[in-house]
Amino acid sequence: MGEILGHQASGVTPLTREQGVSLLTGRLDGLGIAYDPHAPDRLWDYHVLLSQWNQNMNLTGETDFDTALDRLYMDSLAPLAIAGLFPQEAKLVDVGSGAGFPGLPLAIVRPDMQVLLLDSQAKRIGFLDTVADALGLARVQTLHSRAEDAGQTPQLRESFDVAVARAVAPLAVLCELMLPLVRVGGRMICYKGPSVGEEWDVGNRAAMMLGGGALLSYPVTLPSQPDWRHHAVVCEKMQKTFRQYPRKAGVPVRKPLGDVDKR
Numbered sequence: 001m002g003e004i005l006g007h008q009a010s011g012v013t014p015l016t017r018e019q020g021v022s023l024l025t026g027r028l029d030g031l032g033i034a035y036d037p038h039a040p041d042r043l044w045d046y047h048v049l050l051s052q053w054n055q056n057m058n059l060t061g062e063t064d065f066d067t068a069l070d071r072l073y074m075d076s077l078a079p080l081a082i083a084g085l086f087p088q089e090a091k092l093v094d095v096g097s098g099a100g101f102p103g104l105p106l107a108i109v110r111p112d113m114q115v116l117l118l119d120s121q122a123k124r125i126g127f128l129d130t131v132a133d134a135l136g137l138a139r140v141q142t143l144h145s146r147a148e149d150a151g152q153t154p155q156l157r158e159s160f161d162v163a164v165a166r167a168v169a170p171l172a173v174l175c176e177l178m179l180p181l182v183r184v185g186g187r188m189i190c191y192k193g194p195s196v197g198e199e200w201d202v203g204n205r206a207a208m209m210l211g212g213g214a215l216l217s218y219p220v221t222l223p224s225q226p227d228w229r230h231h232a233v234v235c236e237k238m239q240k241t242f243r244q245y246p247r248k249a250g251v252p253v254r255k256p257l258g259d260v261d262k263r
Helices: 017-031 039-054 065-081 103-109 122-134 171-181 196-209
Strands: 091-095 114-119 140-144 160-166 182-192 216-220 230-236
Touching (some): 039 103, 065 182, 065 230, 091 171, 103 114, 103 122, 103 140, 171 230, 196 230
Parallel strands (some): 091 114
Antiparallel strands (some): 182 230, 216 230
């Protein structure tokens, strides 16, 4: 695979494959998580493909490996260090996957999980399919769909153990996009930065309306970035979501549940 994908990542800091894999291994060890032995190599190959595709379509602004190493890959994986969030053999959906974060790194490090990458842009799905095929990620699937439509699809509704989302929307909107996809007893996990407190009250009200419990925030730390203040916001699914949710595409963003000023 290294010969197919190239020796260096095009358009990024010129590192050999060996150097890149070594850096990824060190960062994974620093997180203190269990990971598949092939994960460092596959993460490097993922980055090479991301760098190549990003030259022709806007997938991410962070293809320099020195930046992407923590900001994309390790940030996606850091919540794995929180015990119990990602059960063995979990069925997981990544809502608004974009260039694959956090779903693809999670699938690479934890190949026991069955992962669906959900995105509304067909070009992104084409990229995600290419990565999954090139890396041999047999348990990764993709779906070109709006989250609002997926949440009303009988085969998908309330069928996932875990739903994740990173850099997609405010908490109240995420609750409506994610909780309808989660089975009772499962959970949603939102990747959030230091300003998450501003979204908290509205998000909590929305979670309760959608069958979720109270939101919980877990600090997420990266040893290589001690100044970062990131959080995994978790909501356990306590009861079935009322059938009218999620509402039609675009409505959750325009009129977030729990926001008394916009309802």
